[in-house]
Amino acid sequence: MKATIVTIGDEILIGQIIDTNSSYIAKALDKIGIATYEMLSVSDEKEHILETLEKLQNKVELVIITGGLGPTKDDITKKTFCDYFEDKLIEDQEVLKHVKYLIEGFYKRPISQINKEQALVPSKATVLFNKMGTAPGMWMQKENTVFISLPGVPYEMKYLIDEVIVPKLINEFNRSSIVHKTVMTYGRGESLIAEQIEDWENNLPNYIKLAYLPSPGKVRLRLTARGNNEEGLKNEIENRIKELYKIIGEIIVGTEDDQPIENVIAELITSKKKTLSIAESCTGGKIAQSLTAISGASSYFKGSIISYATETKINILGVPRELIETYSVVSKQVVESMALQSQKIFASDYAIATTGNAGPNKGDSEAEIGTVFIALATPEGVYSEEFNFGQPREKVIGRAVNKAFELLYKEILKK
Amino acid sequence: MKATIVTIGDEILIGQIIDTNSSYIAKALDKIGIATYEMLSVSDEKEHILETLEKLQNKVELVIITGGLGPTKDDITKKTFCDYFEDKLIEDQEVLKHVKYLIEGFYKRPISQINKEQALVPSKATVLFNKMGTAPGMWMQKENTVFISLPGVPYEMKYLIDEVIVPKLINEFNRSSIVHKTVMTYGRGESLIAEQIEDWENNLPNYIKLAYLPSPGKVRLRLTARGNNEEGLKNEIENRIKELYKIIGEIIVGTEDDQPIENVIAELITSKKKTLSIAESCTGGKIAQSLTAISGASSYFKGSIISYATETKINILGVPRELIETYSVVSKQVVESMALQSQKIFASDYAIATTGNAGPNKGDSEAEIGTVFIALATPEGVYSEEFNFGQPREKVIGRAVNKAFELLYKEILKK
Structure with a gap:
């Protein structure tokens, strides 16, 4: 199963902010066996967003979009969804109640028209309730592709991914397994390591991929196995790493799953x-x-x-x-x-x-x-x-x- | 003039690292009036990279690619460039000398075959000499699109962008002007600000765009003007900001060009x-x-x-x-x-x-x-x-x- 992650916002395209959302989402998908095929950052322009949605339809099974759900005029994702899905916005009562609670209860001021509009959602959308903010997520389908739209604020996006979307994806899709293990080495350059482990690398089976991730002072070696038998993949990776220890054990300080x-x-x-x-x-x-x-x-x-x-x-x-x-x-x-x-x-x-x-x-x-x-x-x-x-x-x-x-x-x- | 920025590497698509290169490049392009149309992250697979290059040809005038230039087997950008441009790799003597100097002089070990291969470049490429590392950048053209390939290591990429590519782009292309100015506000939510400046926002001319950038405790308001008269755009933005101070001056702590x-x-x-x-x-x-x-x-x-x-x-x-x-x-x-x-x-x-x-x-x-x-x-x-x-x-x-x-x-x- 393949996904594309899309971020919407000119602030990314002019280099004003760094997109950290896509990486978080990719890691969460990877853990449940969904491979991210591409990541894409596009502008706040309606035409650009529409073109992107059309291009991705039926190309991947899942599209996760962040950004453009705020209350201000430059946020146009919801309107664009209505165009693309030939839908109209309706008021979601549960979201409205939550927006009222946040604005009146937490910020201590009366709810305004702009705030109320946060509770509008496309009528065909499954609303993904956002406990952490005023903008709900949305889950919609067109032909063979599920489109999910999430707010761009990182802690709101993270909450929805972890608590709402991952459980729902696990429930609704059959996924294969992806197993990664990363070996951390310190103090030797990647080209020298590559020479020393050349035979070992050439002997890896074709369902295991090796990547070198150099950064100042360290090189991480990532092994990725894809298939249907998760336990088998894990065992195979463990065995390959044991062999690796015999060759360059002196520079290995451990393995990392997700852990810095x-x-x-x-x-x-x-x-x-x-x-x-x-x-x-x-x-x-x-x-x-x-x-x-x-x-x-x-x-x-x-x-x-x-x-x-x-x-x-x-x-x-x-x-x-x-x-x-x-x-x-x-x-x-x-x-x-x-x-x-x-x-x-x-x-x-x-x-x-x-x-x-x-x-x-x-x-x-x-x-x-x-x-x-x-x-x-x-x-x-x-x-x-x-x-x-x-x-x-x-x-x-x-x-x-x-x-x-x-x-x-x-x-x-x-x- | 429009550009697309492409990063190559599975480590990005599985969420193992965050892509910070694209943001750096986008900011550098923006400063010289080149708009980034899209950012794209793709896998280390040859087919995927080729498909991407083909899709972008003639769609944008400039494609800047980072990643996949290392000395190890998972780095395939150069070979893929040869396929795409119907070219072959030749040894660049200046690069070879530099690789020797770095490996033998700095790392104090004999140069190996893998190291030498860093000096191979497509014969049709303009080599962008990389003082900071062993992998040179490459500048190639196909029909109406310039393709630039850079190493993914951030400080090498930054050196090439700042010292080599930006001056070359300024020399070789006519560009229009993009002027941004960002007003920093603290302590008020974006929806309330949007209500208070609604009239001001509606009166902005159509060549000036406003974006709200909320983050914990602050909202930045970014004004972007595009056109050919840079001085005129700057003056217009200054005047609009003066008006803004009259409305919400009490929450403005200053303006930011690039400055955190x-x-x-x-x-x-x-x-x-x-x-x-x-x-x-x-x-x-x-x-x-x-x-x-x-x-x-x-x-x-x-x-x-x-x-x-x-x-x-x-x-x-x-x-x-x-x-x-x-x-x-x-x-x-x-x-x-x-x-x-x-x-x-x-x-x-x-x-x-x-x-x-x-x-x-x-x-x-x-x-x-x-x-x-x-x-x-x-x-x-x-x-x-x-x-x-x-x-x-x-x-x-x-x-x-x-x-x-x-x-x-x-x-x-x-x-």
Whole structure:
């Protein structure tokens, strides 16, 4: 079964916002065995939307559309649906009641005509009730294609996908299985990996596909199997990964189903009842922010000192001034002191510290742009590594954060 | 002139990664008057890519494609280009030299066959030299459409777009003008704004388009004008915005061209030679991370204490224990103390503090989920506001960060 995901909105086409909805929907469909054939972003123009709907009809079995359901004049998805399905808008009483409740109860103001129009839906649509906002989703069919329209606001879209649409799709469609498993490797380039695993790759059966996903400092190897026997596919993938460990096991830090490494760390450290603190300089809060974006962080994360200025490293973190004067602020000695001080101040089991020069200009140090030191304080002591992450700034910060997570992950695994 | 942006890669279609390249390219094209008609993500399958190229030929004048240029077997863009353009691959000597330099000089290992293949390009292509990596870009034409292929690695793609492609497009094409200006409003819902500016909106000339861009806690109003007289379009938009200020001036915090509010703050605070520190609890480092992602932060940003645990607020930030015991950790008294302590510890002019309950579970406080207090310490004193940002977690954190930036922006503007 194949789907196309469509986002509507000029803000995407002029690059004002990044479309994150399509990725979320694709992942949800993938989990239930529906393959996304294409993703498409189109403008707020009626003709463009109509042309898109016509083109997709009978080409895929499912079209999921986000955007254009707001209360303002630039939102035209509902009217366009009426044209395409030769339908008219009617007032949905349950939605109207909910809109009233939200506007009058939550925002404490009288409901207006514009608000009321949120409760209008095409008469032939199955209304997908949206608990999280005023715009309902809609489910309509034309010949062999189901068209689903959802609001573009991410948390409303997510609610409808998870709670309403996925259960309904599972109920109403026969789907085959798609099994993915991604092997995370760190510290070796993709071309070198490709050479080393060439024989293994050539021996994969034709229903298993391999993809290389390089990003700063790491390469993920994704295996995808498609077929009808989910258990069989899973076993086959597990066996292939076991073989892979024999070839490049030294650079593999684990496998990932849906899990970013920060989630894996969060689970691991929580299960081991250990605590963590951080002292970030060049990464500027990104390590802490990535961890605290996951709920439950308060059970292991004590806190962080973002010591961006040199004075902060001395006065607040307590790094000895002599150390900085002797070795410079971007050095092994300073990063290790930062980690130890953080561990001590926060009374945590582990502490990560970063210091470096992310560029494009040199800051409080003469270190080459791209130089980053990362230290890890553990219950047994402290160690650090020096890296050069090149340029530009976003790559340096991104690689430093990934590398910090890698060091931490390997360390916690040992215990 | 119209363009379509295509990304190639199964990792996008299964939701494993979010496509950020298309947005970057669209913004760059928009600036030079090239409108993006559609964005499209397709699979790594040769047939699918070929079908896409054929469909786009003569439909738009420009197609920019990213992805599928890596050294591994799943990268098939070059071979597919050869099929589509009836061409063959030849070795480009300049690219080969560069690949050798990168592999042997930077990675310190001998060049392999796989590496060498990076220097193969279709014989009819204009090679776009990629200083940042081993895969060059390619510029090819078929009838009325220019096809450009770029590597998918974001910093390589960005380099080629900014340094090579945009200058070449400016040189080789006649383009009309697109002028955008976005008005940032905070604290009022889009439907209420739409009612209040209805007459103004109806009076816009037909070459100016208005879009509402709501996100947690703010609504941006984007005006887009298209035509040939860039100066005239700019003046017209300025005049319309002046009228808008008369109607809803109290909720407008400024206009944005390309600038997120954190960039505006960074510029403003730097120009006024003031300094900032932060004490983040529920926002977990996101305020600091947003500011330090912009280079030059070290000139005004002193640092932050992420006091996630209650003990951290007491022991490190120095919030009096009695205050927390009397008023609870999520309270006006505690957030104001956090801001004042941060200001004092870091010796900064301004300090922002956040404390709240982002959910989904309650942490160290009994406060309702979604409750957030934000305080701002200024050279004159401290004040705070209480908010309820609802659910889920990502919305609470996002709204809190936006609101903190809004308060800070308004405060610095006053001086």
